[in-house]
Amino acid sequence: MTVFRTALRTVLAHRARLLMTVLAVLLGVAFVAGTLVFTTSVSDAYVASSRQGLSGVDVRVRPVEEGRLLDEALRAKTAALPGVTGAAGAVEGFTALAGKDGRLVGDGWPTRGANPSGTRHRLTTGRMPAVEGEIALDSHTARRTGYAVGDTVRLSVSGPVLTPTVTGVFDTDDGNVAAGGTLVLFDTATAQRLLAEPGRYNQIDLAVGPGFDPDALKALLPYGVEAVTAAQLAERQAERNAESVTALSQVLLACAGVALFVGIFLIVNTFTMLVTQRTRELALLRAVGASRGQVTRSVLVEAFLVGSVASAIGLAVGIGGGYALFAAGDSLPDGPLVVDAATVAVSLGLGIGVTLFAAWLPARRAARIPPVAALAGVHAPASARSLRVRNGIGAVLAVAGGALVIVSTVRADGVLPLGLGVVLLLPGVFVLTPFLSRGVIAVVAPALRRTGVVGGLAGRNAVRNPRRTAATASALTIGLTLVAALTVIGAGADRAAHRLAASDYLTADYIVSMANSGPLAPDTDDILRELPEVTASSPRRVAHATFNGVQREVTAWRMAEYRQLLTLEFTAGGYANGDAAVVDADTATGNGWRVGDTLAVVWPDGAPGTLTLSGIYKGTFDDGVKVDLSLLDPHLDRVSATDVYVRTRGGVTAANERALAHALGDSPAVLVRDKSALLDDVIGQIGIILTVLYGMLALAVVVAVLGIVNTMAMSVHERTREIGLLRAVGLDRAGVRRMVRLESVVISLFGGVLGVGLGVFVGWAVGDVVSTKEGITTWAFVLPWGLLLLCLCGAAGAGVVAAIWPARRAARLDLLAAIRTE
């Protein structure tokens, strides 16, 4: 207990100096806790909304693969089974509803259309739609848009814009609606025509009573159709919804992990300094009989206290943040805030664990203080030998890692050596940073000295404690390595996309698709082909077929016109009419297929068939087995495509684009894009991903800046007398501030240069390895100078910002007290 009480007093006595440590741990823990609270709350809410959405459904009959349809005959047969009390055919699909402002309501994917169901849709006003041209709206959407019974609305399913009248408003437990989507109900016949096919359904919902025999139902079901109980369904739906949240939470947790890792450097610095400052005190403890273990434990207990306080506050902040995120997300289902034991345990455990882990080394160092140090009052600086060992280890790791990374780029599949190389290289460089700091800062020292004696002092101060400088700079290095690597990869992807666009792979002028990337109206291609402007067109039809027991993606095209739409560079054979297929070189080699081979195939509807391999083409990005539409279409229930490729007379012109859009009813749900618009979208997506990742990495950079603040505050504290002397012999306050600021900038820039250098190297290797593996032939290594320079400026800026508070403290030091300090 004494240990605990002494530790508590020590912590309280040094609370100002522990502030940055607490903040760093707090931030990391808050991020972890917030992510976990958000994820668990969302998952639970999804489960609840899935359950509600299935009220009145006991068993659902549906196709295994989305896109297939069930017919009325099957519904009638299931309805006739003993024990079945109700069999409702349900139709459902993407339906874009325009608000009063003409814009799409909702975020695209949860905007649905369906046919009415007695159990799931409860009318509140009006009546259900009975004929074409009538719809009902869910009450949430009605409230949001201001539509009421009698209003005419604009909507689009997959073809031209429709203008039906609202006949009713209903309540629903539908998960999509709970998640912020819209639901439009059509009468069943219209829904079938618009969303499926006349007389066919997406699924059949059964209500069953006593006497129901699941096996009898199974016996009725054709190939590719399954029966799922409501419980299984709810589970699967929740799982699917949770997956999207899981992906987000993994990114968030990874970023929190990086931030906590960065925090370790800060904590190590803090505890090292605390131990150094208390050398005499600890030596005295040893002199009066404390064992090494007791000294180590006393430091660890301090770390435990600091970690606990920081983690507890972080947990509270994280719960608040997670709740705010959950409450603010209007595309998420409503539900209670869930803070489970795992969240609390993981958050506190991580925070305290990281603090203890980081304090362990300084604690060991504390135990090695000899009792005589109590008398001498001096502590031996880190011996050259220990740095030599450290440099040796670092050099071996860094060189081995670097070599592996380089090797990975010359191999066909270099993912493993690349991963291993990076895992060795980064720690190797971090171990080497004290050594590197001297070298790199020595290079800039002359420039600093030229700025005057203050610059010279700042440069020398920066390398006075190489370990601390290294740890401080490393924190920034980690963040900037990731940022620079991402930037290089992003620039490479950008260049690859541009080169792809400039290449002649795509000879089509326009690509028509849905705003939600869903299936286009089946007649889209026919409508377009009637236009005088269109010289060639083809839907890109995608399905899965089985070859030798392996399911593969098959794309079907109007092969007679493919030359006008895409360039396939054949390395062997070519396209032939009939039951011919062409395949990319990689797939052909992987399967040992040769031109002239006959391939056995099982089509999506289960029918067997054969294809003759007539050609092998050089892969680009849309690879795989390609066949003619006439071969695939007979095996599809619903003939649809997500894209239609179009070649127009005169190429890309505004008039052509208008003609295409007009032919398709000027629907807001249909996109007509030329190659450059398509490219802009791809590049825009890369940009969004990068922005999100940069945002996440900002946390690590913030912690790194806290680390610099911490180090500078320590340095100012330790150099109180020097600053007092400088002030006495003629350095004014502005000069003191400049000195601290310059030192901070030197350390930050060192971290920045190291990070950008490592990042460029890693980014180059990752881009090279991934593009080789994925066959992205247009990949090129690009050095985005502007952005990298911006990273360095950011690092320097971080140094300036981090120095504000320590510099002000240094300038305000009472110079007499500074001179007098013992």
Added chain:
Amino acid sequence: MKVVSSATDLTKVYGRGETRVVALDGVSIAFGRGEFTAIMGPSGSGKSTLMHCMAGLDSITSGSARIGDVELAGLDDRRLTRLRRDRVGFVFQAFNLMPTLNAAENVTLPLDLGGRRPDREWLDRVISTVGLSDRLHHRPAELSGGQQQRLAVARALASRPEIIFADEPTGNLDSRSGAEVLGLLREAVRELDSTVVMVTHDPAAAAHADRVVHLADGRVVDDVRGA
């Protein structure tokens, strides 16, 4: 004799109310050019405070302190700093030198801070006077205590200040090194025509001075000019 530093009715009060301490109680004193003065007195007599106030290291509660014709009371921090840098030299009891700078850099520190070009000839003379010509590229940690204090004297002399304030310059030295430093200050006054004010509680150190001022309870109680 020209007066280089003077105080008139100089008062310094620390704290307020119950913790109010009068450190200097209306001190009036003047130091003339080429004079080596020792200020003596028991602990708490205000001798260090007098030096700090007259050297522009500490603020004045009331009265006046001047360096040359410049009134220190009312100068802002930046002007005070410039004044110390250009016109005053300092030798402290301990911690006189920047550990990151070598001996030569420490000597020229005030000049470098002011962006002034050192007078080579003067500098060589000062350095040879303190006897550290062969130690110029050593760091302070590589010098003995006596060498460090001699280096501090050289630093104080380097900018040819109007006055040098020394605060217990021999307090941390053995008697031989102490005698060397005192000899150096004496020599600076005699050979280089400097003015030195030294705070000390050691009568042996004071014996090197031309004039000994005794302080007690913040007042001058004795002012003796020796031979």
